[in-house]
Amino acid sequence: MSNKITIAVDAMGGDNSPYKVINGINHHFATSKNVFYKIFGDEDIIKKIIPKSLPFSSFELIHTKDHIKGNDSALSAARAKDTSMWLAIDSVKKKDADIIISAGNTGALFVIAKLNLKMIEKIDKPALAGLWPNKNGTNVVLDLGASIDCSEKNLVDFSIMGSALFKALFPTDESKVAILNIGSEEIKGHEIIKKAYELLNTNNNFNFKFNGYIEGNEIMDGTSNVIITDGFTGNVALKTAEGTANFITNELKKTMTSNLIGKFSSLINIKNINKFKKRLDPRLYNGAILLGLDSPVVKSHGSTDYIGFSHSLTLCEKIISGNFIDKIKQTIN
Amino acid sequence: MSNKITIAVDAMGGDNSPYKVINGINHHFATSKNVFYKIFGDEDIIKKIIPKSLPFSSFELIHTKDHIKGNDSALSAARAKDTSMWLAIDSVKKKDADIIISAGNTGALFVIAKLNLKMIEKIDKPALAGLWPNKNGTNVVLDLGASIDCSEKNLVDFSIMGSALFKALFPTDESKVAILNIGSEEIKGHEIIKKAYELLNTNNNFNFKFNGYIEGNEIMDGTSNVIITDGFTGNVALKTAEGTANFITNELKKTMTSNLIGKFSSLINIKNINKFKKRLDPRLYNGAILLGLDSPVVKSHGSTDYIGFSHSLTLCEKIISGNFIDKIKQTIN
Secondary structure: OOOOEEEEEOOOOOOOOOOHHHHHHHHHHHHOEEEEEEEEHHHHHOOOOOHOOOOHHHHEEEEEEEEOOOOOOOHHHHHOOOOOHHHHHHHHOOOOOOEEEOOOHHHHHHHHHHHHHOOOOOOOOOOOEEEEOOOOEEEEEEOOOOOOOOOOOHHHHHHHHHHHHHHOOOOOOOOOEEEEEEOOOOOOOOHHHHHHHHHHHOOOOOOOOOEEEEHHHHHHOOOOOOHHHHHHHHHHHHHHHHHHHHHHHHHHHHHHHHHHHHHEEEHOOOEEEEEEHHHOHHHHHHEEEEEOOOOOOOOOOOOEEEHHHHHHHHHHHHHHHHHHHHHHHHOOO | OOHHHHHHEEOOOOOOOOOOHHHHHHHHHHOOOEEEEEEOOOOOHHHHOOOOOOOOHEEEEEOOOOOOOOOOOOOHHHHHHOHOOOOOOOHHHHOOOOOEEEOOOHHHHHHHHHHOOOOOOOOOOOOOEEEEEEOOOOEEOOOOOOOOOOHHHHHHHHHHHHHHHHHOOOOOOOOEEEEEEEOOOOOOOOHHHHHHHHHHOHHHHHHHHEEEEOOOOHHOOOOEEEEOHHHHHHHHHHHHHHHHHHHHHHHHHHHHOOHHHHHHHHHHHHHHEEEEEEEHHHHHOOOOEOOOOOOOOEEEEOOOOOHHHHHHHHHHHHHHHOOOHHHHHHOOO
């Protein structure tokens, strides 16, 4: 293992792989020279498509015979030990890599990761964290679906891990934690949330600010940047936001191009429209992070392209250079 | 009580009341002559502002000495029996009106309604239903926050009530029920949801189609139009959608008017922009309906204007002319 950050990359998961993965690595390498890529996948295909701009010193190609398909069940996937996903995770387990990324089957990734990697001491349940735009920057939101039923202890653990992730990604910003609830008053919400509020509100040893409760419409306000919830609620919130964003942009497209005047004015305003598109480009927020294991596991969206994949490689790099795991352990001990 | 539909209107609740309420009634009356308004509020103010276009035969003004403020606690509000809200609800209890509407304090409205009105037989918990745009029309979504902890029986009841409401509002459309979940497979979600799925899937006596599970990003797809969830999840989903919609339209406004070209092209495209705004105008979806009580209770958004209030009067009218309560009782028995 070199001085560089080593990322174990499952090259075979998601749509249009390994092409988008290899192009994503190449795109990422153009801006970052501090990463060594351990690429797991079918060498017959990958050797042909690795671009010359990627020097041999920047990567290692590990041939894997098999790979997990999108519709494989998590359990059957966990039995196959010669897949690109399994071997990429195994390299993290053996400390040959610092972090693992895959755009493949989410269920399989989580099951294999949990089978191979240890939980961080004193953390009982994993959480899936995602990045979400807000008015002033970016939120970390968790759990997005790893742990459906959560105790107050789990929610406090999520606060510690989410805050550590935020500080690793945005070292100069203060992490401000809030619990997602259905009202801002202390009496609102169910018992587990109220107990978590109590625990977070009375403990002064945390290295984050606790802002209390926020409601769904305040997630993107920017007053808090680490949003805590159980995996069921978080998953519904994330997907509802995605659905709403798609609905609105589709409606906008429909009305803006429904006649000649609309098309013409959109054409002359193309720069602003592109600026708007860029602000909400989901590729900028690509990459969900499974927290709680001894090594972070990054899941790229399966349908993203090489630019999105490259963004999630940057995410991997920041998580390791920001000493994410150490930050969690410091807070817990 | 006349042959017309009688709506008991709390004229004193919400921002800018009673002005917006009286103007809302006047606006509603211009398109509908089938409604009689029982207006509860301060007659000294209301008498001065009732427009001449509203004939005396269309309304009755009942003077009330007091009214509930937005920041009154629900419990203190429930003790004051001479408020416009209490007396409006009381008139429904006495069968002097068919339905009650208020733009005032939500907590107080629900507590007073539950104190005065009986639950429908065999329905254990109330649900708050809202209207939500989808690709093909409108969804009914419930519960939006009335019942935080729900059993499988409650979720089935919500399906029956939500479907009856949908059929009352859109008599020519089929009601298609789906449970909000975090995956479409039968094994996803927590135990209560799975049991509700089982109950809905095996019972053939319901007069709606059961579409199984949907995820948050499918709410606005239009494949289902009655979306069932517990009050905690529903409230988070609704508010997250609101927050996302606000965030996107604000970002759009910012980029589209950030320079002269943007302003100019928006100006020539003003018709399309207004069409877009109208499609998403929250006033069109104004009015949440508390279901489960022997008479429906409609809550208008406190911050809406007279147009939004008028839309929720139309909602009241449709609920009654569509025999909403009878539809529920027929399905249950």
